[in-house]
Amino acid sequence: MNIDGRTEVIAHLGYPTHAFKAPMIYNPYFEADGINAVVVPFACRPEDFAHALRSLFRMDNVRGALITMPHKVSVVDLLDEVTPTVRVAGACNAVRRLPDGRLQGDQFDGAGFVRGVQRKGVRLPDTRALVVGAGGVGSAIAASLAQAGVGELALFDVNAGVALALAARLREHHPHLPVHTGSADPQGFGLVVNATPLGMAEGDPLPFDVDRLQSGTLVGEVVMRTETTALLAAAQARGCRVQVGTDMLFEMIPAYLEFFGLPVTTPERLRALARVKY
């Protein structure tokens, strides 16, 4: 990593920062391809975030910011412009400065999931999708599925109000998309996503009834604790195709690179270069 006076900075803002993985994914790629940019972690407390964000973007060589917990929601109100995906997801984790100096926010976590299933052959306009879990990541995936033109979308959350609120946001921004809530039954869906934390702890129950999965359904997972979670193993045993959690992670990076105006590469290459292994 040859940082010099022309290096551009992507500020990675969160608190705490110790578990940050982005520097170990982006920076080895920048280094390998001689891209004069660097992702730098900043441990920024909630009460300092608004000032920090504005201050950093006043620097000529700050090209963008990656925003993570606990700022992903609060950042939305600090920006001059956000995409519909941000509005639906209710959270933003990428900010860039537009040529006129205004700050624009977007959100590509869900785009990573969508790119992954598209590359596995899923034709979204023909697909009924079920997203189980309507928190941060579930909202992001639902937002990106809607943006990508999914045929129909069902949402479930153990907290029914959370699913209803997400459905309302989806209907506001995607009025022609059929959105259902209230059931985690996967039968009849071509794409089913676990966007709950179930699977992060040993012995967690499965997030939905896998016996109701149809063979041929693609089951996606956001949990990255192991490559093949208990859910994915059960789905595979039923004849389903699967998408592992890290596919979503590495599929989203090219979208972020593009947003920041940096050269893009493939998820496979990013995975091979990353200094963090999954």
Next chain:
Amino acid sequence: MNIDGRTEVIAHLGYPTHAFKAPMIYNPYFEADGINAVVVPFACRPEDFAHALRSLFRMDNVRGALITMPHKVSVVDLLDEVTPTVRVAGACNAVRRLPDGRLQGDQFDGAGFVRGVQRKGVRLPDTRALVVGAGGVGSAIAASLAQAGVGELALFDVNAGVALALAARLREHHPHLPVHTGSADPQGFGLVVNATPLGMAEGDPLPFDVDRLQSGTLVGEVVMRTETTALLAAAQARGCRVQVGTDMLFEMIPAYLEFFGLPVTTPERLRALARVKY
């Protein structure tokens, strides 16, 4: 350079940043020794500097800041505490956060010069020193010579008022030190410093009359355009010892490392590891 969620940042603030050298000196050393810290350039305009400095130091993992043009003077009034060296030099280029959160500034440019001549055997309390040029770098060198206990100090600047003002600051903070102004005649001095920009351009006149140098005098140079400037060549021809400009540069780095609480190494090793060659 393995930046991760535990990396500490030294923010290098200036405008413009294109000629920055510090990242190419500090970072290869951090990398070689597995020190989890990184010097990151920030192109910060004067009108944004006060906010930027405060914002950056609110981040838990910002360990320090290197301050360069055009902020070296204005930063002094933004700090909670500065050393006498900063007061005499009238400029500060290193800031750290004290345990109680206050910001403290120091200045080691002159310390680099002083460490260099001390390692060349100069015993400062027995030495009469002449500093030619009383601008930023001349003031820093004079401040550090005074701090290090030089026996006597003479100052010259083509702008007499600048030398008089520096002399007044020196007398205020070092009341027992004899300080003279008004002549660039090097005769009778054991240590003579060119702290003017003369030598940066081809064909510059020499900053003082080298025919008046005594053999055995140590002649120091701040100009780094070439290793042996015309002044140093003339001084060597008169039987003088010399200190080249880059000696000052690499001698100052250990002082900055110590100030930031980072592991220290030798100037020689820093020079060998640096990705910028002089």
